[in-house]
Amino acid sequence: MRYTLPPMHTLRAFEASARLRNFTLAGEELHLTASAVSHQIRALEAFYGTALFRRQRHEVVLTASGERLLEATQPFLAQLSALGEALRVRDAQRLSLTAPPSLVSRWLMPRLGAFLAAHPQVDFKLHATTALLDLDAEQADLAIRYGDGRWPGLHAQKLFGESVFPVAAPVYARKHKLVGETFEGATLLRDDFQSWDRWLGAAAPAPAPAGPVYSDSALLLQAAEAGHGVALGRSVLVADAIASGALVRLGERAIDAPGAYYLVSARDATDAPAVAAFRQWLEALA
Incomplete structure:
Protein backbone atom coordinates (compact mmCIF):
# COMPACT_ATOMS: atom_id res chain seq x y z
CA MET A 1 0.00 0.00 0.00
CA ARG A 2 1.25 3.45 -0.91
CA TYR A 3 0.82 6.09 1.79
CA THR A 4 0.61 9.83 1.18
CA LEU A 5 2.10 11.39 4.28
CA PRO A 6 3.62 14.75 5.12
CA PRO A 7 7.12 14.98 6.64
CA MET A 8 7.12 13.79 10.26
CA HIS A 9 8.73 16.97 11.58
CA THR A 10 5.82 19.06 10.29
CA LEU A 11 3.35 16.87 12.19
CA ARG A 12 5.34 17.29 15.40
CA ALA A 13 5.37 21.06 14.92
CA PHE A 14 1.63 21.02 14.19
CA GLU A 15 0.73 18.93 17.25
CA ALA A 16 2.83 21.07 19.61
CA SER A 17 1.41 24.29 18.17
CA ALA A 18 -2.17 23.02 18.42
CA ARG A 19 -1.67 21.85 22.01
CA LEU A 20 0.13 24.98 23.18
CA ARG A 21 -1.76 27.38 20.87
CA ASN A 22 1.43 29.32 20.28
CA PHE A 23 4.28 28.97 17.78
CA THR A 24 6.86 30.39 20.20
CA LEU A 25 6.02 27.91 22.96
CA ALA A 26 5.95 25.09 20.44
CA GLY A 27 9.39 26.15 19.24
CA GLU A 28 10.74 26.12 22.80
CA GLU A 29 9.45 22.59 23.31
CA LEU A 30 10.93 21.38 20.02
CA HIS A 31 14.14 23.44 20.32
CA LEU A 32 13.22 25.48 17.27
CA THR A 33 12.64 29.16 16.62
CA ALA A 34 9.09 30.43 16.28
CA SER A 35 9.93 31.29 12.67
CA ALA A 36 10.98 27.68 12.00
CA VAL A 37 7.74 26.36 13.49
CA SER A 38 5.72 28.82 11.40
CA HIS A 39 7.60 27.70 8.29
CA GLN A 40 6.82 24.05 9.01
CA ILE A 41 3.14 24.82 9.56
CA ARG A 42 3.00 26.64 6.24
CA ALA A 43 4.60 23.62 4.56
CA LEU A 44 2.00 21.33 6.15
CA GLU A 45 -0.83 23.63 5.05
CA ALA A 46 0.57 23.62 1.52
CA PHE A 47 0.74 19.80 1.61
CA TYR A 48 -2.95 19.52 2.54
CA GLY A 49 -4.03 22.57 0.56
CA THR A 50 -5.98 24.08 3.44
CA ALA A 51 -5.48 26.41 6.38
CA LEU A 52 -4.92 24.63 9.68
CA PHE A 53 -4.69 27.63 12.00
CA ARG A 54 -6.21 31.07 12.34
CA ARG A 55 -3.47 33.45 13.44
CA GLN A 56 -4.55 35.76 16.23
CA ARG A 57 -2.53 38.35 18.09
CA HIS A 58 -1.24 36.24 20.99
CA GLU A 59 -2.20 32.73 19.95
CA VAL A 60 -3.18 30.45 17.10
CA VAL A 61 -6.52 28.68 16.87
CA LEU A 62 -7.29 25.53 14.91
CA THR A 63 -9.56 25.69 11.92
CA ALA A 64 -12.08 22.92 11.27
CA SER A 65 -9.48 21.18 9.08
CA GLY A 66 -6.90 21.62 11.82
CA GLU A 67 -9.24 20.00 14.35
CA ARG A 68 -9.68 16.98 12.10
CA LEU A 69 -5.93 16.66 11.56
CA LEU A 70 -5.23 16.95 15.30
CA GLU A 71 -7.69 14.12 16.04
CA ALA A 72 -5.64 11.84 13.78
CA THR A 73 -2.18 13.21 14.62
CA GLN A 74 -2.18 12.97 18.43
CA PRO A 75 -2.94 9.23 18.71
CA PHE A 76 -0.61 8.53 15.80
CA LEU A 77 2.32 10.28 17.47
CA ALA A 78 1.46 8.78 20.87
CA GLN A 79 1.47 5.25 19.44
CA LEU A 80 4.77 5.82 17.67
CA SER A 81 6.30 7.24 20.84
CA ALA A 82 5.10 4.33 22.97
CA LEU A 83 6.36 1.83 20.42
CA GLY A 84 9.73 3.55 20.32
CA GLU A 85 10.05 3.30 24.09
CA ALA A 86 9.11 -0.38 24.03
CA LEU A 87 11.61 -1.15 21.28
CA ARG A 88 14.38 0.76 23.02
CA VAL A 89 13.73 -1.07 26.29
CA ARG A 90 13.73 -4.40 24.51
CA ASP A 91 16.99 -3.67 22.73
CA ALA A 92 18.49 -2.39 25.97
CA GLY A 161 45.38 -16.26 31.52
CA GLU A 162 45.81 -19.92 32.31
CA SER A 163 48.38 -22.59 32.98
CA VAL A 164 48.54 -26.20 31.85
CA PHE A 165 49.23 -29.33 33.93
CA PRO A 166 48.36 -33.06 33.83
CA VAL A 167 45.10 -34.32 35.31
CA ALA A 168 43.37 -37.67 35.59
CA ALA A 169 40.41 -39.28 37.29
CA PRO A 170 41.30 -40.34 40.87
CA VAL A 171 40.48 -43.99 40.13
CA TYR A 172 42.70 -43.97 37.04
CA ALA A 173 45.56 -42.33 38.94
CA ARG A 174 45.40 -44.96 41.68
CA LYS A 175 45.06 -47.86 39.24
CA HIS A 176 48.16 -46.82 37.29
CA LYS A 177 50.03 -45.62 40.37
CA LEU A 178 50.61 -42.23 38.85
CA VAL A 179 52.93 -40.30 41.12
CA GLY A 180 54.19 -36.82 40.33
CA GLU A 181 54.93 -36.47 36.65
CA THR A 182 55.69 -40.10 35.84
CA PHE A 183 53.15 -41.40 33.35
CA GLU A 184 54.70 -44.70 32.35
CA GLY A 185 51.99 -47.12 31.31
CA ALA A 186 49.36 -44.39 31.14
CA THR A 187 47.39 -43.39 28.08
CA LEU A 188 48.07 -39.78 27.20
CA LEU A 189 44.91 -38.17 25.90
CA ARG A 190 45.28 -35.41 23.33
CA ASP A 191 43.28 -32.61 21.78
CA ASP A 192 43.71 -30.34 18.79
CA PHE A 193 44.55 -27.38 21.02
CA GLN A 194 47.92 -28.55 22.34
CA SER A 195 50.26 -31.53 22.24
CA TRP A 196 52.25 -33.25 24.94
CA ASP A 197 55.56 -32.35 23.34
CA ARG A 198 55.96 -29.03 25.11
CA TRP A 199 55.17 -30.59 28.48
CA LEU A 200 57.31 -33.68 28.19
CA GLY A 201 60.27 -32.01 26.55
CA ALA A 202 63.31 -33.68 25.06
CA ALA A 203 64.81 -34.34 28.50
CA ALA A 204 61.84 -36.25 29.84
CA PRO A 205 61.51 -39.53 27.91
CA ALA A 206 58.03 -40.99 28.01
CA PRO A 207 55.84 -43.29 25.97
CA ALA A 208 54.64 -41.83 22.70
CA PRO A 209 51.25 -40.20 23.24
CA ALA A 210 49.21 -42.93 21.62
CA GLY A 211 45.85 -42.04 23.10
CA PRO A 212 42.84 -40.74 21.20
CA VAL A 213 42.64 -37.17 19.91
CA TYR A 214 39.63 -34.94 20.63
CA SER A 215 38.63 -31.88 18.65
CA ASP A 216 37.46 -29.98 21.73
CA SER A 217 39.11 -29.47 25.12
CA ALA A 218 35.85 -30.13 26.93
CA LEU A 219 35.61 -33.56 25.30
CA LEU A 220 39.21 -34.26 26.29
CA LEU A 221 38.43 -33.53 29.93
CA GLN A 222 35.27 -35.62 29.83
CA ALA A 223 37.38 -38.52 28.61
CA ALA A 224 39.82 -37.98 31.48
CA GLU A 225 36.96 -37.84 34.02
CA ALA A 226 35.66 -41.12 32.60
CA GLY A 227 39.02 -42.76 33.32
CA HIS A 228 40.29 -43.03 29.75
CA GLY A 229 43.74 -41.62 30.51
CA VAL A 230 45.78 -38.57 31.47
CA ALA A 231 45.00 -35.18 29.93
CA LEU A 232 46.80 -31.88 29.88
CA GLY A 233 44.31 -29.75 31.73
CA ARG A 234 43.97 -26.01 31.21
CA SER A 235 43.60 -24.40 34.63
CA VAL A 236 40.45 -22.44 33.85
CA LEU A 237 38.69 -25.49 32.41
CA VAL A 238 39.65 -27.99 35.14
CA ALA A 239 39.20 -25.80 38.23
CA ASP A 240 35.66 -26.98 38.99
CA ALA A 241 36.46 -30.65 38.30
CA ILE A 242 39.44 -30.55 40.66
CA ALA A 243 37.36 -28.80 43.32
CA SER A 244 34.65 -31.47 43.06
CA GLY A 245 37.12 -34.38 43.00
CA ALA A 246 36.24 -35.49 39.48
CA LEU A 247 39.88 -34.91 38.49
CA VAL A 248 43.14 -34.77 40.39
CA ARG A 249 46.20 -32.80 39.47
CA LEU A 250 49.33 -34.88 38.88
CA GLY A 251 52.51 -33.23 40.15
CA GLU A 252 53.18 -29.60 40.91
CA ARG A 253 54.71 -28.39 37.67
CA ALA A 254 52.66 -26.16 35.38
CA ILE A 255 53.50 -24.29 32.21
CA ASP A 256 51.90 -21.11 30.98
CA ALA A 257 49.40 -21.52 28.17
CA PRO A 258 50.26 -19.68 24.95
CA GLY A 259 47.23 -17.40 25.10
Missing part, protein backbone atom coordinates in the same frame (compact mmCIF):
# COMPACT_ATOMS: atom_id res chain seq x y z
CA GLN A 93 17.78 -5.74 27.60
CA ARG A 94 19.11 -7.87 24.76
CA LEU A 95 22.49 -9.54 25.14
CA SER A 96 24.14 -11.93 22.72
CA LEU A 97 27.46 -13.57 23.54
CA THR A 98 29.76 -15.85 21.59
CA ALA A 99 32.37 -18.00 23.32
CA PRO A 100 34.34 -21.22 22.69
CA PRO A 101 32.32 -24.37 23.48
CA SER A 102 34.96 -25.67 25.90
CA LEU A 103 34.88 -22.50 28.00
CA VAL A 104 31.09 -22.39 27.87
CA SER A 105 30.60 -25.95 29.12
CA ARG A 106 33.48 -26.12 31.61
CA TRP A 107 33.52 -22.62 33.10
CA LEU A 108 30.75 -20.25 32.00
CA MET A 109 27.64 -22.41 32.34
CA PRO A 110 28.14 -23.27 36.03
CA ARG A 111 28.38 -19.53 36.77
CA LEU A 112 25.95 -18.05 34.27
CA GLY A 113 22.87 -18.90 36.32
CA ALA A 114 23.88 -16.36 38.94
CA PHE A 115 23.93 -13.55 36.37
CA LEU A 116 20.61 -14.54 34.80
CA ALA A 117 18.97 -14.85 38.21
CA ALA A 118 20.18 -11.36 39.12
CA HIS A 119 19.00 -9.94 35.77
CA PRO A 120 15.78 -11.78 34.87
CA GLN A 121 14.80 -9.04 32.40
CA VAL A 122 17.78 -9.76 30.12
CA ASP A 123 16.97 -11.45 26.81
CA PHE A 124 20.12 -13.59 26.65
CA LYS A 125 21.44 -15.51 23.63
CA LEU A 126 24.58 -17.61 23.68
CA HIS A 127 26.54 -18.82 20.64
CA ALA A 128 28.93 -21.59 21.67
CA THR A 129 31.26 -21.71 18.69
CA THR A 130 34.91 -21.52 17.75
CA ALA A 131 33.97 -19.40 14.72
CA LEU A 132 34.91 -15.73 15.02
CA LEU A 133 31.57 -14.04 14.52
CA ASP A 134 31.60 -10.58 12.96
CA LEU A 135 30.99 -8.24 15.88
CA ASP A 136 30.97 -5.15 13.64
CA ALA A 137 28.04 -6.70 11.77
CA GLU A 138 26.28 -7.19 15.14
CA GLN A 139 26.27 -10.97 14.96
CA ALA A 140 26.93 -10.76 18.71
CA ASP A 141 27.27 -7.98 21.29
CA LEU A 142 30.26 -9.51 23.04
CA ALA A 143 32.70 -12.34 22.47
CA ILE A 144 35.01 -14.26 24.76
CA ARG A 145 37.98 -15.22 22.63
CA TYR A 146 41.19 -17.07 23.27
CA GLY A 147 44.39 -15.68 21.84
CA ASP A 148 46.91 -12.88 22.16
CA GLY A 149 44.37 -10.05 22.36
CA ARG A 150 45.01 -8.75 18.86
CA TRP A 151 41.94 -8.75 16.64
CA PRO A 152 42.03 -5.91 14.10
CA GLY A 153 39.32 -3.32 14.54
CA LEU A 154 38.04 -4.78 17.83
CA HIS A 155 38.43 -3.80 21.47
CA ALA A 156 39.85 -6.62 23.61
CA GLN A 157 40.02 -6.65 27.41
CA LYS A 158 41.99 -9.42 29.11
CA LEU A 159 39.95 -11.54 31.50
CA PHE A 160 42.44 -14.18 32.63
CA ALA A 260 44.61 -15.89 27.39
CA TYR A 261 40.89 -15.23 27.42
CA TYR A 262 39.68 -11.80 26.34
CA LEU A 263 36.32 -10.07 26.35
CA VAL A 264 35.97 -8.62 22.86
CA SER A 265 33.56 -6.08 21.41
CA ALA A 266 33.25 -3.83 18.39
CA ARG A 267 35.61 -0.89 18.86
CA ASP A 268 32.97 1.83 18.46
CA ALA A 269 30.10 -0.04 20.14
CA THR A 270 28.20 1.60 22.99
CA ASP A 271 27.11 -0.85 25.66
CA ALA A 272 23.37 -1.22 26.17
CA PRO A 273 22.35 -1.71 29.83
CA ALA A 274 22.25 -5.51 29.56
CA VAL A 275 25.66 -5.61 27.87
CA ALA A 276 27.15 -3.26 30.46
CA ALA A 277 25.74 -5.35 33.30
CA PHE A 278 27.22 -8.55 31.86
CA ARG A 279 30.57 -6.89 31.27
CA GLN A 280 30.74 -5.73 34.88
CA TRP A 281 29.69 -9.13 36.18
CA LEU A 282 32.26 -10.94 34.05
CA GLU A 283 35.06 -8.55 35.02
CA ALA A 284 34.32 -9.10 38.71
CA LEU A 285 34.18 -12.86 38.22
CA ALA A 286 37.41 -12.96 36.25
Whole structure:
Protein backbone atom coordinates (compact mmCIF):
# COMPACT_ATOMS: atom_id res chain seq x y z
CA MET A 1 0.00 0.00 0.00
CA ARG A 2 1.25 3.45 -0.91
CA TYR A 3 0.82 6.09 1.79
CA THR A 4 0.61 9.83 1.18
CA LEU A 5 2.10 11.39 4.28
CA PRO A 6 3.62 14.75 5.12
CA PRO A 7 7.12 14.98 6.64
CA MET A 8 7.12 13.79 10.26
CA HIS A 9 8.73 16.97 11.58
CA THR A 10 5.82 19.06 10.29
CA LEU A 11 3.35 16.87 12.19
CA ARG A 12 5.34 17.29 15.40
CA ALA A 13 5.37 21.06 14.92
CA PHE A 14 1.63 21.02 14.19
CA GLU A 15 0.73 18.93 17.25
CA ALA A 16 2.83 21.07 19.61
CA SER A 17 1.41 24.29 18.17
CA ALA A 18 -2.17 23.02 18.42
CA ARG A 19 -1.67 21.85 22.01
CA LEU A 20 0.13 24.98 23.18
CA ARG A 21 -1.76 27.38 20.87
CA ASN A 22 1.43 29.32 20.28
CA PHE A 23 4.28 28.97 17.78
CA THR A 24 6.86 30.39 20.20
CA LEU A 25 6.02 27.91 22.96
CA ALA A 26 5.95 25.09 20.44
CA GLY A 27 9.39 26.15 19.24
CA GLU A 28 10.74 26.12 22.80
CA GLU A 29 9.45 22.59 23.31
CA LEU A 30 10.93 21.38 20.02
CA HIS A 31 14.14 23.44 20.32
CA LEU A 32 13.22 25.48 17.27
CA THR A 33 12.64 29.16 16.62
CA ALA A 34 9.09 30.43 16.28
CA SER A 35 9.93 31.29 12.67
CA ALA A 36 10.98 27.68 12.00
CA VAL A 37 7.74 26.36 13.49
CA SER A 38 5.72 28.82 11.40
CA HIS A 39 7.60 27.70 8.29
CA GLN A 40 6.82 24.05 9.01
CA ILE A 41 3.14 24.82 9.56
CA ARG A 42 3.00 26.64 6.24
CA ALA A 43 4.60 23.62 4.56
CA LEU A 44 2.00 21.33 6.15
CA GLU A 45 -0.83 23.63 5.05
CA ALA A 46 0.57 23.62 1.52
CA PHE A 47 0.74 19.80 1.61
CA TYR A 48 -2.95 19.52 2.54
CA GLY A 49 -4.03 22.57 0.56
CA THR A 50 -5.98 24.08 3.44
CA ALA A 51 -5.48 26.41 6.38
CA LEU A 52 -4.92 24.63 9.68
CA PHE A 53 -4.69 27.63 12.00
CA ARG A 54 -6.21 31.07 12.34
CA ARG A 55 -3.47 33.45 13.44
CA GLN A 56 -4.55 35.76 16.23
CA ARG A 57 -2.53 38.35 18.09
CA HIS A 58 -1.24 36.24 20.99
CA GLU A 59 -2.20 32.73 19.95
CA VAL A 60 -3.18 30.45 17.10
CA VAL A 61 -6.52 28.68 16.87
CA LEU A 62 -7.29 25.53 14.91
CA THR A 63 -9.56 25.69 11.92
CA ALA A 64 -12.08 22.92 11.27
CA SER A 65 -9.48 21.18 9.08
CA GLY A 66 -6.90 21.62 11.82
CA GLU A 67 -9.24 20.00 14.35
CA ARG A 68 -9.68 16.98 12.10
CA LEU A 69 -5.93 16.66 11.56
CA LEU A 70 -5.23 16.95 15.30
CA GLU A 71 -7.69 14.12 16.04
CA ALA A 72 -5.64 11.84 13.78
CA THR A 73 -2.18 13.21 14.62
CA GLN A 74 -2.18 12.97 18.43
CA PRO A 75 -2.94 9.23 18.71
CA PHE A 76 -0.61 8.53 15.80
CA LEU A 77 2.32 10.28 17.47
CA ALA A 78 1.46 8.78 20.87
CA GLN A 79 1.47 5.25 19.44
CA LEU A 80 4.77 5.82 17.67
CA SER A 81 6.30 7.24 20.84
CA ALA A 82 5.10 4.33 22.97
CA LEU A 83 6.36 1.83 20.42
CA GLY A 84 9.73 3.55 20.32
CA GLU A 85 10.05 3.30 24.09
CA ALA A 86 9.11 -0.38 24.03
CA LEU A 87 11.61 -1.15 21.28
CA ARG A 88 14.38 0.76 23.02
CA VAL A 89 13.73 -1.07 26.29
CA ARG A 90 13.73 -4.40 24.51
CA ASP A 91 16.99 -3.67 22.73
CA ALA A 92 18.49 -2.39 25.97
CA GLN A 93 17.78 -5.74 27.60
CA ARG A 94 19.11 -7.87 24.76
CA LEU A 95 22.49 -9.54 25.14
CA SER A 96 24.14 -11.93 22.72
CA LEU A 97 27.46 -13.57 23.54
CA THR A 98 29.76 -15.85 21.59
CA ALA A 99 32.37 -18.00 23.32
CA PRO A 100 34.34 -21.22 22.69
CA PRO A 101 32.32 -24.37 23.48
CA SER A 102 34.96 -25.67 25.90
CA LEU A 103 34.88 -22.50 28.00
CA VAL A 104 31.09 -22.39 27.87
CA SER A 105 30.60 -25.95 29.12
CA ARG A 106 33.48 -26.12 31.61
CA TRP A 107 33.52 -22.62 33.10
CA LEU A 108 30.75 -20.25 32.00
CA MET A 109 27.64 -22.41 32.34
CA PRO A 110 28.14 -23.27 36.03
CA ARG A 111 28.38 -19.53 36.77
CA LEU A 112 25.95 -18.05 34.27
CA GLY A 113 22.87 -18.90 36.32
CA ALA A 114 23.88 -16.36 38.94
CA PHE A 115 23.93 -13.55 36.37
CA LEU A 116 20.61 -14.54 34.80
CA ALA A 117 18.97 -14.85 38.21
CA ALA A 118 20.18 -11.36 39.12
CA HIS A 119 19.00 -9.94 35.77
CA PRO A 120 15.78 -11.78 34.87
CA GLN A 121 14.80 -9.04 32.40
CA VAL A 122 17.78 -9.76 30.12
CA ASP A 123 16.97 -11.45 26.81
CA PHE A 124 20.12 -13.59 26.65
CA LYS A 125 21.44 -15.51 23.63
CA LEU A 126 24.58 -17.61 23.68
CA HIS A 127 26.54 -18.82 20.64
CA ALA A 128 28.93 -21.59 21.67
CA THR A 129 31.26 -21.71 18.69
CA THR A 130 34.91 -21.52 17.75
CA ALA A 131 33.97 -19.40 14.72
CA LEU A 132 34.91 -15.73 15.02
CA LEU A 133 31.57 -14.04 14.52
CA ASP A 134 31.60 -10.58 12.96
CA LEU A 135 30.99 -8.24 15.88
CA ASP A 136 30.97 -5.15 13.64
CA ALA A 137 28.04 -6.70 11.77
CA GLU A 138 26.28 -7.19 15.14
CA GLN A 139 26.27 -10.97 14.96
CA ALA A 140 26.93 -10.76 18.71
CA ASP A 141 27.27 -7.98 21.29
CA LEU A 142 30.26 -9.51 23.04
CA ALA A 143 32.70 -12.34 22.47
CA ILE A 144 35.01 -14.26 24.76
CA ARG A 145 37.98 -15.22 22.63
CA TYR A 146 41.19 -17.07 23.27
CA GLY A 147 44.39 -15.68 21.84
CA ASP A 148 46.91 -12.88 22.16
CA GLY A 149 44.37 -10.05 22.36
CA ARG A 150 45.01 -8.75 18.86
CA TRP A 151 41.94 -8.75 16.64
CA PRO A 152 42.03 -5.91 14.10
CA GLY A 153 39.32 -3.32 14.54
CA LEU A 154 38.04 -4.78 17.83
CA HIS A 155 38.43 -3.80 21.47
CA ALA A 156 39.85 -6.62 23.61
CA GLN A 157 40.02 -6.65 27.41
CA LYS A 158 41.99 -9.42 29.11
CA LEU A 159 39.95 -11.54 31.50
CA PHE A 160 42.44 -14.18 32.63
CA GLY A 161 45.38 -16.26 31.52
CA GLU A 162 45.81 -19.92 32.31
CA SER A 163 48.38 -22.59 32.98
CA VAL A 164 48.54 -26.20 31.85
CA PHE A 165 49.23 -29.33 33.93
CA PRO A 166 48.36 -33.06 33.83
CA VAL A 167 45.10 -34.32 35.31
CA ALA A 168 43.37 -37.67 35.59
CA ALA A 169 40.41 -39.28 37.29
CA PRO A 170 41.30 -40.34 40.87
CA VAL A 171 40.48 -43.99 40.13
CA TYR A 172 42.70 -43.97 37.04
CA ALA A 173 45.56 -42.33 38.94
CA ARG A 174 45.40 -44.96 41.68
CA LYS A 175 45.06 -47.86 39.24
CA HIS A 176 48.16 -46.82 37.29
CA LYS A 177 50.03 -45.62 40.37
CA LEU A 178 50.61 -42.23 38.85
CA VAL A 179 52.93 -40.30 41.12
CA GLY A 180 54.19 -36.82 40.33
CA GLU A 181 54.93 -36.47 36.65
CA THR A 182 55.69 -40.10 35.84
CA PHE A 183 53.15 -41.40 33.35
CA GLU A 184 54.70 -44.70 32.35
CA GLY A 185 51.99 -47.12 31.31
CA ALA A 186 49.36 -44.39 31.14
CA THR A 187 47.39 -43.39 28.08
CA LEU A 188 48.07 -39.78 27.20
CA LEU A 189 44.91 -38.17 25.90
CA ARG A 190 45.28 -35.41 23.33
CA ASP A 191 43.28 -32.61 21.78
CA ASP A 192 43.71 -30.34 18.79
CA PHE A 193 44.55 -27.38 21.02
CA GLN A 194 47.92 -28.55 22.34
CA SER A 195 50.26 -31.53 22.24
CA TRP A 196 52.25 -33.25 24.94
CA ASP A 197 55.56 -32.35 23.34
CA ARG A 198 55.96 -29.03 25.11
CA TRP A 199 55.17 -30.59 28.48
CA LEU A 200 57.31 -33.68 28.19
CA GLY A 201 60.27 -32.01 26.55
CA ALA A 202 63.31 -33.68 25.06
CA ALA A 203 64.81 -34.34 28.50
CA ALA A 204 61.84 -36.25 29.84
CA PRO A 205 61.51 -39.53 27.91
CA ALA A 206 58.03 -40.99 28.01
CA PRO A 207 55.84 -43.29 25.97
CA ALA A 208 54.64 -41.83 22.70
CA PRO A 209 51.25 -40.20 23.24
CA ALA A 210 49.21 -42.93 21.62
CA GLY A 211 45.85 -42.04 23.10
CA PRO A 212 42.84 -40.74 21.20
CA VAL A 213 42.64 -37.17 19.91
CA TYR A 214 39.63 -34.94 20.63
CA SER A 215 38.63 -31.88 18.65
CA ASP A 216 37.46 -29.98 21.73
CA SER A 217 39.11 -29.47 25.12
CA ALA A 218 35.85 -30.13 26.93
CA LEU A 219 35.61 -33.56 25.30
CA LEU A 220 39.21 -34.26 26.29
CA LEU A 221 38.43 -33.53 29.93
CA GLN A 222 35.27 -35.62 29.83
CA ALA A 223 37.38 -38.52 28.61
CA ALA A 224 39.82 -37.98 31.48
CA GLU A 225 36.96 -37.84 34.02
CA ALA A 226 35.66 -41.12 32.60
CA GLY A 227 39.02 -42.76 33.32
CA HIS A 228 40.29 -43.03 29.75
CA GLY A 229 43.74 -41.62 30.51
CA VAL A 230 45.78 -38.57 31.47
CA ALA A 231 45.00 -35.18 29.93
CA LEU A 232 46.80 -31.88 29.88
CA GLY A 233 44.31 -29.75 31.73
CA ARG A 234 43.97 -26.01 31.21
CA SER A 235 43.60 -24.40 34.63
CA VAL A 236 40.45 -22.44 33.85
CA LEU A 237 38.69 -25.49 32.41
CA VAL A 238 39.65 -27.99 35.14
CA ALA A 239 39.20 -25.80 38.23
CA ASP A 240 35.66 -26.98 38.99
CA ALA A 241 36.46 -30.65 38.30
CA ILE A 242 39.44 -30.55 40.66
CA ALA A 243 37.36 -28.80 43.32
CA SER A 244 34.65 -31.47 43.06
CA GLY A 245 37.12 -34.38 43.00
CA ALA A 246 36.24 -35.49 39.48
CA LEU A 247 39.88 -34.91 38.49
CA VAL A 248 43.14 -34.77 40.39
CA ARG A 249 46.20 -32.80 39.47
CA LEU A 250 49.33 -34.88 38.88
CA GLY A 251 52.51 -33.23 40.15
CA GLU A 252 53.18 -29.60 40.91
CA ARG A 253 54.71 -28.39 37.67
CA ALA A 254 52.66 -26.16 35.38
CA ILE A 255 53.50 -24.29 32.21
CA ASP A 256 51.90 -21.11 30.98
CA ALA A 257 49.40 -21.52 28.17
CA PRO A 258 50.26 -19.68 24.95
CA GLY A 259 47.23 -17.40 25.10
CA ALA A 260 44.61 -15.89 27.39
CA TYR A 261 40.89 -15.23 27.42
CA TYR A 262 39.68 -11.80 26.34
CA LEU A 263 36.32 -10.07 26.35
CA VAL A 264 35.97 -8.62 22.86
CA SER A 265 33.56 -6.08 21.41
CA ALA A 266 33.25 -3.83 18.39
CA ARG A 267 35.61 -0.89 18.86
CA ASP A 268 32.97 1.83 18.46
CA ALA A 269 30.10 -0.04 20.14
CA THR A 270 28.20 1.60 22.99
CA ASP A 271 27.11 -0.85 25.66
CA ALA A 272 23.37 -1.22 26.17
CA PRO A 273 22.35 -1.71 29.83
CA ALA A 274 22.25 -5.51 29.56
CA VAL A 275 25.66 -5.61 27.87
CA ALA A 276 27.15 -3.26 30.46
CA ALA A 277 25.74 -5.35 33.30
CA PHE A 278 27.22 -8.55 31.86
CA ARG A 279 30.57 -6.89 31.27
CA GLN A 280 30.74 -5.73 34.88
CA TRP A 281 29.69 -9.13 36.18
CA LEU A 282 32.26 -10.94 34.05
CA GLU A 283 35.06 -8.55 35.02
CA ALA A 284 34.32 -9.10 38.71
CA LEU A 285 34.18 -12.86 38.22
CA ALA A 286 37.41 -12.96 36.25
